Amino acid sequence: MLENIGITNFKAFARQDIALAPFTLLTGLNSSGKSTVLQSLALLRQSHEAGLLDDVDDSGGFLLNGGLVQLGTGQDVRHESYTEDDPDITLAVTTGQTRYQWRTRYGREGDLLSLLDAPADSAPRAHHLSSLFGHGFQYLKADRIGPDVSYPRSHDAAVRRSFLGARGEHTVNFLRAHQDDTITASSLRRPDAPSTSLREATDHWMQRLCPGVNIETVDIPGTDSVRLSYGFGSGVSASNRYRPTNVGFGLTYALPIVVACVSAQPGSLILLENPEAHLHPQGQTWLAYLAVAAVSAGAQIIMETHSDHVLNGLRIAVKNSRIPAASVAVHFFRRNGQTSEVISPSMSGDGMLSDWPKGFFDEWESSLEQLLD
Structure with missing residues (x-):
């Protein structure tokens, strides 16, 4: 330290x-x-x-x-x-x-x-x-990513170095690549969660900012980009998926902060x-x-x-x-x-x-x- x-x-x-x-x-x-x-x-x-x-x-x-x-x-x-x-x-x-x-x-x-x-x-x-x-090491500037239709895919940043980018620009790809990683620290997990994955823990903390929200990250076929979407609720009450440009600015702006802390x-x-x-x-x-x-x-x-x-x-x-x-x-x-x-x-x-x-x-x-x- x-x-x-x-x-x-x-x-x-x-x-x-x-x-x-x-x-x-x-x-x-x-x-x-x-x-x-x-x-x-x-x-x-x-x-x-x-x-x-x-x-x-x-x-x-x-x-x-x-x-x-x-x-x-x-x-x-x-x-x-x-x-x-x-x-x-x-x-x-x-x-x-x-x-x-x-x-x-x-x-x-x-x-x-x-x-x-x-x-x-x-x-x-x-x-x-x-x-x-x-x-x-993570350094996230005040000028971070905002809502967009796609985000860059970089194996070097998100996978090899596990780096989110100074603006958080690799956060979505990091989540895509590491979403099934196990979060071992009990302080970062949902106490009653059925899973100990990074995605589950990220959803848990994002819901403290916006109740009911959940995140999905997927490849865009044939491109070097990935896509982020938000949903609300679960089961029969689950909403459609929404692209970041149709959801409040604050969620996407805070996402790199949440992922940096959850994956620590x-x-x-x-x-x-x-x-x-x-x-x-x-x-x-x-x-x-x-x-x-x-x-x-x-x-x-x-x-x-x-x-x-x-x-x-x-x-x-x-x-x-x-x-x-x-x-x-x-x-x-x-x-x-x-x-x-x-x-x-x-x-x-x-x-x-x-x-x-x-x-x-x-x-x-x-x-x-x-x-x-």
Whole structure:
């Protein structure tokens, strides 16, 4: 499990260390640095997949534009208040009390920032950072797939790598290929389900968002595409099948989030941006319960959210002993001049927070005060 991420001169941060837990919740105002944390980890993963994190010379470095993130050039990612004494960009992660650090040379126009130093031995990195660099990694951006008539079929992504795609574009094909896989974690299965399959578990959690819904994924013969359909009810009361374009936007938008959590394995690392988008408040609370269930199955989740329903769902899960308070980290981001700062209230076993800084999910109280004035 990742225990900490260190960021120097990268995007919103001049220098910042952020503690990570099995379930880490990132929140705050827009453009305050939340996405920077997720993008930092995705950038390391992207650069590792390209084979660029081992060589300290012009052939290695941070690959700014790739399949996970597209960050532009050096001038787009270096923090604006850097000092001449420390102009370089550094990312570091800690696991097992060992810190692994990569420092890169700033290049204004380049989209490959050359490594100045890196961990000396790649073998410990591959072993101890398996959640970041190995199988089971998922990163789902806020800009995810929407309703469509078909979705891409990629054996490499969905079958060989079990990757849903940064936009969730391989989710439908992943479900088609893995729908009969057994879900072993009891926290992710329907308690009275006749089957322990991925499809059954996916339906179970999707029904928390939309009661009665069920999913079907099939090949489109003669093409490299697959089709998704929704049905409602079962047995004699079952509806016709509906294509996603004729069903509410939120279901398809949330589907990659649900599948990422349901399919999580021990040691998985799942990065989620705004999973609550387009969902009713009740569904947002259930997404928090789903993420807690994935953590109980052994995954690590880092989630960026603007939803107080997600936060409160997490707090209720702690109070109801679904997850220990010690397994939760909550970070509130806010701008302070040219840089961002992080406030990290602790959570007690009853779901209460030690601090409630200004701007931290206090809009309801502010609005209520104005209404009652």
